[in-house]
Amino acid sequence: MRIISGSHKGRRLSAPKNLPVRPTTDRSKEALFNILQNQYQWDAVAVLDLFSGTGSISYEFASRGVKNVIAVDQNKMCVNYIRKTSEQLEFPIQVIQIEAVKYIKAVNQQFELVFADPPYGMEKDLYTEMITGIFDKKVLTEKGLMIVEHSDQMSLEGNSFFYESRRYGSNVFSFFKY
Template sequence: MRVISGSLGGRRFNPPNNLPTRPTTDFAKTGLFNILNNHFDFSELSFLDLFSGTGSISYEFASRGTSRIVSVDQDRGAVEFIRKMKEEWKIEAIDIVKNDVFKFLAYNKEQFDVIFAGPPYPLPQIDELPGLVLDKKILKKNGWFILETNQHHKYPQFTELMQVRNYGQTHFHIFSPEHGLKELD
């Protein structure tokens, strides 16, 4: 696995094989960050990474200059790996929270510009995530919530859904309370 672009671009990281994660592919990650690059100045963002796993998405935001990153995962091995990479690469911007994502969302009051959730695809509560994030009002004005799923998840009931981007088996559902139903360029 590698960081695609930015100050850490090209750096490789090798998470332990026993982590219960499904990392976002480089192909999907490249597509997602091409979209984000056209809409955000990373140096001005705050970012919440739910189901952080290996930390891959958090590293991409850090590499592009995001100064406030919160990475949440309940798996001890994942949290230890992110902490190891944070120290090894001297990434000051990442705060790591070892907690169940749903418990974190219940008590979190901080708002973020971008929230990314890459949950396990078979997670029974996966379809609850858009409502939880949007109802909690933890997105800043013009913020985006990006939910990574496979092709079996659809969210037409949300007017905040701006678009779905497909990269092979990976689907990114992009929600924004301020831009409901607006197409991305």
């Protein structure tokens, strides 16, 4: 895993082998940030990273100088790894250990970007609950964007607020906005 751009460009990170995660590939991550880079002034952007796993997406946003990042994961080993790595890189990432849908129900903050990378085996109705929760609770700013990474075996096009999707190998990024 590596950081593609920003203050820590090219930095390689090695996550422990025993983490129960499937990190976003460098190819997919690079494609995603190519889409986002001209749409946002990074230092004005607050990011919520749900199902953050190794923290790869959080580190990428932090390296690019976003205003703040909140990384949410329910796995204690993942949370500890993100905390440790964030401290080493001196990234101001707030890490919270909680199940993502519970966090969405409790959060009282808005974000310009919400990124979610749930386990590919997650039930489709939980994807719908997560997406609906983000919009019902107004977790996104009015011009905000939610990005959900998922398998190409699942389509999220029927969900409210669906905007578009992009496929990279067997990975798909679905975009949602008001």
